[in-house]
Amino acid sequence: MNALVAYGSYLPHHRLDLTDIGAVLGTPGGRGRRTVAGYDEDTTSMAVEAGRAALAGFPRDEIGSLLLAIGEPPYLDRTNAAAAHAALRLPGSALAMDLIGSARAGAAALATAATSPGPTLAVLSDLRGGLPGGADERSGGDAAAAFVLAPPRPDRPALAEVLATAWTTDELFDRWRVPGEPASHVWEERFAEGPYTDHGLDVLRRALREAGVEIGAVDHLIVTGLHQRAARAVAARAGARREAVTDTLVTRAGNPGTAQAGLLLADVLDRAGAGEVVVLVVLGDGASCLVLRTTAALPDHRAPVTVASQLEGGAPVSYGTFLTWRGHLVREPPRRPDPQPTAAPPAHRATPYKYGLVAGRCSACDTVNIPAEHVCVRCGAVDTQQPHPLAERGGRVVTFSIDHLAFSPSPPVIAAVVDFAGGGRLICELTDVDPGDVVVGMPVRMTFRRTASAAGVHNYFWKARPDVTAVSGEPANTQAASAHG
Structure with a gap:
């Protein structure tokens, strides 16, 4: 398999304090805050920013493929990755393709990049939200993360080796959204909690067995997915050391759906030491698992900007402005002509x-x-x-x-x-x-x-x-x- 040789993350500048939701709507808003993409950002633009961070020290002309996993695509009928490909100045011979519409797409991009021929850039990007006052709005978040997987060389050492992958697929009709709808529909969480927990534990055990690693030797266990109750259940029942279970950052950044797996993996790489085992479990239409082991090169080749430093920064945004940017609140526009479409x-x-x-x-x-x-x-x-x-x-x-x-x-x-x-x-x-x-x-x-x-x-x-x-x-x-x- 290819090794992970570079990575980067991107969190937008704005933060929404969840208590502001309750203050406006008169309902519980929740605790913590979530990241908010600006009015001039979407999943493609955030993907470019994460890709730039990952490629900061990597020759762009060596990238053979760009895999863009996005939950909220700006376009249908055309490849969103093509715009990211152009903005990142990747070679014209590089394949650029989308994986869209589900949280599972992020794990698929990483696993595909691990087995692709030659250097591959996998980018995970998403804007998550829902109807005003809903659970998805409170728990959602916006972010992007990017990873370069390639055969290691002396001039580009592996930061982490991919030891194993495992998958299950199940037609679990727990969450869906018809194209054009502004928010997801969700059955009661208890319907899918049991199946998702079983799938998560199954892929975890199979991947660890293939990697030859005992659960007690896992240094960082990341369990993520839009079904947060099931993710917590998998983490609790996995048998890993308590200190190995990573923070999902939900109260600090929210859950950016397709991008959450990448954001959490980047956060772990920002602080992991050499020779540590990292396990990533993603729940969605079954479950996915990747097992990695960091190398001695990681401490000297971390991303230029860490997830933690981005979480500490940012500026507050009002709930009214957030609703306007999301299209839920129509306000009087400036009295100037509307912009003309690009030719x-x-x-x-x-x-x-x-x-x-x-x-x-x-x-x-x-x-x-x-x-x-x-x-x-x-x-x-x-x-x-x-x-x-x-x-x-x-x-x-x-x-x-x-x-x-x-x-x-x-x-x-x-x-x-x-x-x-x-x-x-x-x-x-x-x-x-x-x-x-x-x-x-x-x-x-x-x-x-x-x-x-x-x-x-x-x-x-x-x-x-x-x-x-x-x-x-x-x-x-x-x-x-x-x-x-």
Whole structure:
């Protein structure tokens, strides 16, 4: 099998305190908080952010396949993974495919990546919610996680080896949602609790037997699924040491459905030591189990940003704003024309720039042109521009404006001029920031977002968000930027 050689996670910036639900609706809202994707985020954009984290130190041109597991796909009839493929600047020869519509899709993506030929990027992403005041709204969450599984080499050591997998499949009609419906239907939990518990224990025992590992030797047991009572029952009856059973993060982040297995696995990898056994059990239409053993390379090659650090960050969002972003509360829109849908032919011609944020650096005068053009804006040289990716480069705000009238689901719109480290100037939107906190000189980094939707067409492009790493003193974006173009 392929080994796990890189990983990354993404939690959106916003947090909803569950007590706010009860304060508005007059019903119990629950304890804790959940992660909330912004109005300009969806499962594809979050998948790109997690994928960028996983590929931070991995050669993108070596990826042979992209498997995108999403519970809430932005599109049907077209491959959502194609947009992520373009934004991540993966090779055109790489296969990009979706696994959509169920929590089980996440485990399927990981298992398929483990047995795929060559390096494979598996990304798990989901937005979970439900009707206002419902259990799914309270217990849901939004997140993404990504994993690169590939044959290990001296220059890319294995962080964890996949020891075994096991599956069961059962037609358990406990949860369903017809396409187009805003929330799931659920039978009483007691109906499926027994079968799910049996399936979870079955795959756990078979996978451990195949791996040659005793349950007492398991260092981290992750049991997840949308049926949380069954997940708790499997964890309690597995026979693992109590300290080995991992926190499901439900009270801190919620349950992001398809992405929860990836989020919990990334959290364990963030803190596991060398030579530890990690077991992942996912309940859904049966059960799935993966057994991994970490290697001595893990402590020195962890993800650049941990799940724990992301949980500690974020900003509160009101319940009214949350309902608006989810489409449950229709509010008066700004008095400006609605956005126009993107036209396919010009969008395709500009794919490297629009999705990958690839500019052009003139080989004659070293000027960065955004976007790349046939004629350099500074020296006039023709066809001298070389691809110059900007997505991973930091920048700083040169100037900005705050527009309270421009069309946006969450006004005001903050437009900024950003100078990139190493050259290049771009006018773009700022996101994940309070208007009162924006200042000239603020360090920012780029983030892939859904800028607008019109006539059923989603328009994706890049926005800038505050770079917390640079603010804390890290050198990520401290290089002075020269502005051209």
